[in-house]
Amino acid sequence: MPIQHLPAVVPVSDIDTADAWSERLFDRPADNRPMDGPVEWRITTNGWVQVHRDPTRAGTALLNLAVDDLDQHRTALDHRGLTTGPVETAGKDVRLSTTTDLDGNRITFIGNFRTDY
Numbered sequence: 001m002p003i004q005h006l007p008a009v010v011p012v013s014d015i016d017t018a019d020a021w022s023e024r025l026f027d028r029p030a031d032n033r034p035m036d037g038p039v040e041w042r043i044t045t046n047g048w049v050q051v052h053r054d055p056t057r058a059g060t061a062l063l064n065l066a067v068d069d070l071d072q073h074r075t076a077l078d079h080r081g082l083t084t085g086p087v088e089t090a091g092k093d094v095r096l097s098t099t100t101d102l103d104g105n106r107i108t109f110i111g112n113f114r115t116d117y
Helices: 015-026 070-079
Strands: 006-012 039-042 045-052 062-066 088-090 092-100 107-109
Touching: 015 039, 015 045, 070 088, 070 092, 070 107
Parallel strands: 006 045, 062 107
Antiparallel strands: 039 045, 088 092, 092 107
């Protein structure tokens, strides 16, 4: 049975604050509000990021997002008021930079990501 929809869930303490922050992260309003509470952004054809109110787990998410041009992406985030950490190198030429939301959920942007494994 094929998977139709894959949401990566990010637990937050306040959905309205997280919604506004995530709009800056993704540079657009949410694509979906599937039920009362969570908001979703479509990231790939079947991959979504869902921000969901869960104060007990808020700040525990680790979200990795591969981007085409890490430097350009970091500059765009900076213009939208979101700061990323320094660029680090991991493995063979993979570059990483991280930001955190207001709850402390960690979002890492990956540049030079290989898909030819």
